[in-house]
Amino acid sequence: MNKSLGVLLLFYLSVFCLHAEDGSRLWLRFQAVNAENLPGITSINGNPASMAVQEFQTAWTEISGKSLPVTSKLTDKTLVIGTAKNKNVRSFGLNAELDKVGREGYLIKTIQRRNQTVTLVVSESENGLLYGIFHLLRLVQTGQLTEQVDIAEKPLYDIRMLNHWDNLNGTVERGYAGYSIWKWDELPNHISPQYREYGRANASVGINGTVLNNVNATPQILTTEYLEKVKMIADELRPYHIKVYLSINFSSPAELGGLENSDPFNDDVQKWWRGKVNEIYRLIPDFGGFLVKANSEGLPGPQDYGRTHADGANMLADALNPHGGIVMWRAFVYHPTNEDRAKQACQEFMPLDGKFRDNVIVQVKNGPIDFQPREPFSPLFGAMKHTALMPELQITQEYLGFSNHLVFLATQWKEFFESDTYCNGKNSTVAKTTDGTIFSHSLSAIAGVANIGQDANWCGHHFAQANWYAFGRLAWNHELTADEIAEEWLRMTFTQQNDFIVPMTQMMLDSWKTAVNYMMPLGLHHIFAWDHHYGPEPWCDIPGARPDWLPKYYHNADEKGIGFDRTTNGSDAVLQYHPPLKDHFNDIGTCPENLLLWFHHVPWNHTMKNGRTLWNELCYRYDTGVQQVREFQKTWDKAESYIDGERFRHVQSRLKIQSRDAVWWKDACLLYFQTYSGKPIPYDIERPVHELNDLKKIKLDLRHHN
C-alpha cells in the first residue's frame, strides 16, 4: 500500500470508528452526554485500582474530554469512592446506613462539610461501589442528577444472573443475534476483548452471575480442557464481579468419568462430583455453582435411577457446599403423559418441598408451560414454602418474534412479579415469594435467558438491548416500573430529547401487549411453527410428534369453541393455585379475559365483557395487534431526526418485518380458526390478504440453534 493511501485509509477508519452507530456501546454511551450535565466534581478520592474509580474516570473522560485527578485528600468537589474500610469513608459515620444496604448495596450522598461539598459513593464491597458508580453515571446520563443526592440502594435478589443457552460449537439455542460470544475454539489462548465489555455491561445493571453454557448441557464442559477455557472467561469477568456458573449434564460421571452409572446414591458418583468440583475451584476460586436441567426433554437425571430431583440436587449441593457453591435445579419438567403439561412441574416438585439442601435453589420459569407470549404465573410460586425458588425469565425472544420484533419485556415481567399468589393472604406477590419477603431462605436469586450474541449490537435488534437492560434493573429492584426502565434506557441509549422519549416510551410499554394481540391473545398459547417457533402454525401436525409439542394440544379449537379447559371440569390445573385465585380462574365469569383460553374451552358465541362474542373479540384483538405495529412504524419514522441514521434504519427495517409478520399472524390464525368457528370476520376489520392454504405451505428454513 502506498503511503498516502494508507493515511487515507486510516482517516476513514478513524471517522468510521468515531461515528459507527452500530449499537455496540449499548446504553453505556457517555460520549453522548453533555459536559454540563456533569456533577460539580474536580477530583476523585479512592483506590485507583478499584474498578469503580476506573469506570468513573473513563466515563468522565468520555464526556468532558478531560481526565479527573485521583487524590488522597478531601477537598471541595471531591468524589469519594470507597468501601466502609476506607479511612475517609469512616469519617462520615455511615455504618448504620451501610448496614441497611448489605454487602452489595451502596449509598450515594452529597455532603456539605466545612464549606466543602463532597459526593460519596460508598459500599461494603467493591461490587457495591461499582454498582453505585454506574448508578451515579446513570443519573448523569439521564439528566436526573440533582445538587443534593441521598440514595441508598440494595438489591432485592442476591443472585442476579444470565443463563446462556450457548452450545460449545458456537451456536446458541434460541439465539437471534449471531453466534455465541464465547469463542471456545480460541480459548484459553486467545481472550476476546468482548468478555470484558460483556462483564462491564452486566455490572452496569447489577448482574452478578452468568451460566456460560446451555442447560441442554454436554458432559464435555466439565473436561479439564474446557474448564481451563472457563477459567479464562471467569478471570475476565471477575473485575466486574460477575461469577461464573456452568450447566452440567447429570450423566457426566458415567460419560466423562467412565463410571458405571451416574446414580446420585452411588458413592463413586458422589466422589467423582466432589473431585470435579474441587478441580473447578482450584481454577476458579469464586466459581458460582451448577445449573441443572435433569429428567426434562430427554436429558438424563436422578429419576433414571429411581431417585428424586432432591436426591440429585442434594448430591451436587454437597459437593459444592465446602466451596460456597450452589445448585440451581430447574423445575421445567414434563412428560408426554395424559396429564396437562401445565400441571406437571407442581406434581413432581411439591412432594419434594423441604427436601432440598440450603444451597439448592429451584429455578422455575415464570409460567407453567414455556415462556409463552402470555402465561399465568407458575403455581409453584407460593406453593413451595420450604424450598428456595428462583424465577427464570426469558430475555431472548424465542416466542416473541426473535430479534425481528420490537417487544419490550419489562411489562410482561412486571405483570409476573406483581401477580398475587395469595399464598399468604392478599398481596403475596410472586416477587415477594421469591425475594425473601414471605419465605426466608439462605438463597435468593433470579435468572434471565440471555439474548446476547456476536452481532455488533449484541442482541440483534437495538430495542432487544432494552430487555437485557430491563432484566438487570428488575433483578436488582423488581419494584421499578416498566415506564421508568424504558425511559432510563431510551435516554441512555438514544437521546435526551423529550419529543423522542415520550412517544418511544409509550411504544415500548405498548409493545408486549401488541405482540400478544397479533400472536395469541386471550390466553391462547403455543400455536407457533414447529421447532423454531417463528410464525404461526396453529394447524401444525407432525406425524408421530409428542402431542404436547403440537398447537392443537393447546388451542383445542373445534366447532363449539376454543381453549384449554383447565377448570375442575377439565384438567383441574386451576386447583394448583391458592384460593381465591383458583376460583377466579375456574369461573368463566371471573377468569381474567387475557387468560380466558388458557383456563377455559370457550364457546365461539360466549359474550365477552365488552359485549362482543368470543369469535369477534378474537378477530378484533388480532386486528388491533396489526394496527398497533403500524402505529409503531409511524412513531419510529417520526423519530428520524432525533437519532443517527444507522440505528434509525436498522430499527425501521425490523419494524417493517414485524408489521408484515403481524398481518401473517392475524391472517393465519383467523383463517384457520374460522374453519372451526364458521363465522365471518367482522366486516369493519381489515380483511385477510393471504390464503390459508398458502400460509400452510410456508416452511421457514430456520434452525433451532441459531
Place this chain on the structure above:
Amino acid sequence: MNKSLGVLLLFYLSVFCLHAEDGSRLWLRFQAVNAENLPGITSINGNPASMAVQEFQTAWTEISGKSLPVTSKLTDKTLVIGTAKNKNVRSFGLNAELDKVGREGYLIKTIQRRNQTVTLVVSESENGLLYGIFHLLRLVQTGQLTEQVDIAEKPLYDIRMLNHWDNLNGTVERGYAGYSIWKWDELPNHISPQYREYGRANASVGINGTVLNNVNATPQILTTEYLEKVKMIADELRPYHIKVYLSINFSSPAELGGLENSDPFNDDVQKWWRGKVNEIYRLIPDFGGFLVKANSEGLPGPQDYGRTHADGANMLADALNPHGGIVMWRAFVYHPTNEDRAKQACQEFMPLDGKFRDNVIVQVKNGPIDFQPREPFSPLFGAMKHTALMPELQITQEYLGFSNHLVFLATQWKEFFESDTYCNGKNSTVAKTTDGTIFSHSLSAIAGVANIGQDANWCGHHFAQANWYAFGRLAWNHELTADEIAEEWLRMTFTQQNDFIVPMTQMMLDSWKTAVNYMMPLGLHHIFAWDHHYGPEPWCDIPGARPDWLPKYYHNADEKGIGFDRTTNGSDAVLQYHPPLKDHFNDIGTCPENLLLWFHHVPWNHTMKNGRTLWNELCYRYDTGVQQVREFQKTWDKAESYIDGERFRHVQSRLKIQSRDAVWWKDACLLYFQTYSGKPIPYDIERPVHELNDLKKIKLDLRHHN
C-alpha cells in the same frame, strides 16, 4: 365400470353441471331469473330458423322450464320477431321508425290492437333482431321490463370488434385467462363448441366483428392451411353475425409468396394480395378485412421500401374493395429517436391525412403511449379530419394487474369518449370525432383488445367479464354511463338484490381510479416491470434497452422533481392538441392534476390545488389506493351471503392479491421516488413494509405471451 357406479357418477356429474358456478355462463344466466319477471307472452310469431327466435326460446325455457310455441297467427300476448320484410311486421306500419335505426338497429314495442297486446321486436336485419332479443332479455334479466315498451336502438359505431392478440401456437400476447380459445391444432377437423358460445356472448352485447390473430402477425395465417381453419371459425360465428377479420404481416408476399419483396408499388406484390384476398373470399364470403400493424415495434411495413403508411394501406384496400373488405391500419408507431414517443404517431400520420382509401380506417389507441392506467386521449383524434379513425381500447389488463386486479374499465373508456378535442369548437368529444357526428366517413368502427382465454370463466377474473361486456355495450352506445353498465352486468351476472348491487356498483365505479392511485397517479406512466408489465419497476434499467421502453424515460425523477415535460419548454407535445386544450395542458396551473406528470416535470414542492406539496400528494394518492382496495375487500366479503360460494371465493382470493399488490406498488414507488425527493412520507400515512432493495430483487417468472 359397474352399473351402480356409473349411475352414481352420472348423478354427481349432473349435480356438478347444474351447480358449477364457474362463471362460464357469463352474463347470460337466464336460469337465475325468476319466472315472474317474464313478460306476458304466450307465443312467438317469427321464423323458427331465426337465431333471434331461437335465443328467445332457449332463454324462456331456461327461465320458466317451459317451451314457447311458435305460431303463424297473431293472438293476444304474441311476441313478434321479424324483419321489415315480415308480413305481420309490415302491418304495423313501422317503416319510418325502422329507417331511423338503420340496418342493425331495432325497435321493441308493446302494441295494443283489437284487445290484443302484442310485443314486437323488429329490425331491418337478422342481426338487428338478435340484438333486439338480447335487449329484451336484458330487460327481463335486470328486472327493468315494463308493461309498455317502446324502444328504438341503433349502434353508434358500425363496426364493433374484438382484437385477439392470439398467436397461432395457442399463446395470447397479454393474455391472462389461459390459452387462446382458437384451437388451431384441432382445426379444421374439430370444432370447439366454445366458438358458438363466444359468438353468442358477443352478439348479446352487439359485437359484430373479431380479429382472430395477434397484430404481431406471422405470414402463416394467410396460408391455405390456416385459411381453411379460419373458414371453420367464421362458419361458427356467422349465425351470430360476427364477421371474421385477420391481422396480416406486411411481408407476406415475400415470405409466403416467395416474391422478391413486399413493396406495395410492386405489381407482383399487388397481384399477390389480390389473389390471396380472392382465395379468402372464396372460403369466407363475408370476410371482414385486414388489421395491420406495420413499421411498428420491429414489424415490416411499407416504410421498408420508402413508401408511406397510406401507400401500404391503400394497396391492401384495393385488393379488398371488390369484396367489401376493409383495412384497419394501426397508428401505434414509434421509433427510438430523440422525439417524445407521445408525439410520433401524429408526426407520422398527420401528413397522410386524406390520402387513405375510403375502405381504410386508421386504428388509434386511446392514448398517445400505450394503454397506460391513465393517459390523455391521443391527439390524432380530432386532428385527422379527412381520414376515418377508429379507437382501439384495451380490454385485457396488460397494464392493470392482469386478471388479478378488479378494475372496471368503463369509467376509463367513458373519460376517453367524453374527452373534448375542441377540434370543432367546444364539445367536440373524441366519441363525436369517430362516430360520424363531426367527421363523416364511410367507415365508423371501434376495437377492443380481447381479454378472453380458455379459462372456465373466460376472462380469468369474474369481474373482467364486465370489461368485455362494457366494451360491447359502449361500442354500441358510448353514451351509456359506466354506472348503468356496471349495474346491468351485476344484475345479469350475480343477483337482483339491491343490497348487493348498490355497493358492488360503487366498487366497480371506483375501481379504475383506485388502480391509478396505487399504480401511477397524477399522470405517471409506464413505470411497470420490464416486458411483462406486472408490478412496479420505476427503477428498471436494462443495459442496451431502448430508452423509450424504460420507466426513467417517462417519470424523469430527479432531485428537483418528477414528470415528463411535454410543454413548450419541453417536448412540445402539447402543441398536438387543439386550443384551448394545448394551453390548458401547457400551463401547470390549468393542467388537470390527474395528468400533471404526463405533461410537466413538476418540483417536489409544487403546491397542489388542495394545498399539499406534490410529494405529499403523491404519497397520499398511493396510500389512498391501498386503502381503497382494502375497502373493496370489505365490500366483497360482506356480499358473501348474496351469491354462490364458488365465485365468491374466487373473487375474494383475487382481491387479496390485489390488496397485497397495492401495498407493493405503493412501497416500491414511494421508496424509490423518495430517493429523489429526499422528503419523508407524511407521518399519518401507513408506513412502507418493504425494503426498496428487496423490491428491486423481485423478478417474476412471467412471460410476455400468457
